[in-house]
Amino acid sequence: MTTQPANATVFGAVHLGYVVIETDRFADWRxxxxxxIGMHHDSLSPDLMRFRLDDQECRFLLTRGPAEDVVATGWHVDDHAAFERIEARIRAHGVxxxxxxxxxxxxRGVERLLRFPGPKGITQEIYTNPKRAAEPLRMLASGFVTGDSGMGHVALTSTKPAQIRGYFDTVFDARLTDYIDETISGVKLKIRFLRVNERHHSIAVAAVRGLPLDPIRTRVQHLNIQAATLDDVARSYQRVHELGFDMALSVGQHTNDRELSYYARTPSGFEWEVGWNPIVIDESTWEPTTHQGISTWGHLPVGQTVVDKLAQFRAGARSLARPELTVPALSGTGIPDD
Incomplete structure (x- = not known):
């Protein structure tokens, strides 16, 4: 039997599998x-509940606590060989x-769970063999796209974007898909999009150009899930409005992955993107490019006031005195801070 070398790539064998959220707002989150949004809900105890998107037992695990934030992301690894290569890399770097x-x-509905430190204090977890739920789905949505692409993506804001890119390159062999340059309220942003499989991106990292500011209070800026149909997007958008939840951005289409989506604000404060029909990357032809602007149309702020903007600037100012948590040993040295 032949074995692959320790430095063999794990690209394509890693998929975003679940997200762990800590919150005290269980009723609002349900x-x-x-x-x-239209997901399947399972109540496990007064302090634990889960949401499902498909036949996997858990896609979102909510635990009782004060963080009001994402505290861990779980990555499904296809086989034990890739799992062991990732673990060996982390240990070899002394982490x-x-x-x-x-x-x-x-x-979490998984086997062989391993956790280790991640950027911005978000614990990273890898696992094998997700368990299939015995009960059929009960949800308003017709379905969500998961499979080989994983369940969606996580978007972060950072004062150290090159280190985050280096981290996911070291751990998962992440590849740069493209960039977006955008100016919002006079602030220039550069957003990096990283993929670990055929999905256009599983991680997005936004940084303020020229300033060491992080304008977002939470560890994540938004989470994304992919709806099965355009009708699912439209119906959930309507339900968000009717139920009185805040809408962050109206329906629009992104310049780079072409996904049509909207952004709602979760009970914990970070945003939740429901999207449809993003492009799938062809590794044989893809070349990274830079896009000007986040959207070709739409994605307009909804109900944002001057008070909201001032609160965001205050959050950015506070970040100057709060060092961003990184994992230097896994952040690499060969990634340019472009």
Missing amino acids: RFGTDA PCTRGSDEEAAL
Whole structure:
């Protein structure tokens, strides 16, 4: 039997599998997830609940606590060989790994759970063999796109974007898909889009150009899930409005991945993008480019006031005194801070 070398790529064998959110707003999150977005809900205890998008037992695990934020992201690794290559890389860089307990793995509906530090204090978890739920889906949406592309993407804001890019390159062999340059309220942003499989991006990293500011209070700026149909996007958009949840950005289409989407504001404060029909990357032909502007049309702010903008600037000012958490040992040295 031949074995692959330790430096063999894991690109394509890694998929965003679940997200762990810590919140004290369980009632609001249940309404948001089931009645507005249209996901399947399972209540496990007064302090634990899950949302499903498909036949996997868990796509979002909500735990009771004060963070009001994403605290962990889980990555499905296709096989034990790739899992062991990732673990070996992390340990070789002197970064501690912790085996998840049987109870923790069961809550996430997975086997062979391993966790380790990630950028911005978000714990990264890898696992194999997601468990299939015994009960059929009960949800308002007709379905969501997961499979080989994973379940969507995570978007971060950062004062150290090159280090985040280096981290995911070191750990998952992430590839740069493209960039977007955008100016919002006079602030110039550069956004990097990183992929670990055929999905256009599983990680997006936005940075303020020329200033060490992070204008977002939460560790994540938004989470994305992909609806099965355009009708699902339209119906959930209507439900978000009717149920009184805040809408961050109206329906629009992105310049780079061509996804049609909208952004709602979650009960914890970060944003939630529901999208449809993004492009799939062809590795044989793709070349990174830079796009001017986030959207070709739409994605307009909804209900944003001067007070909201001032609060965002205050958050950015506070970030100057709060060092951003990184994992230097895994952040690489060969990635240019472009």
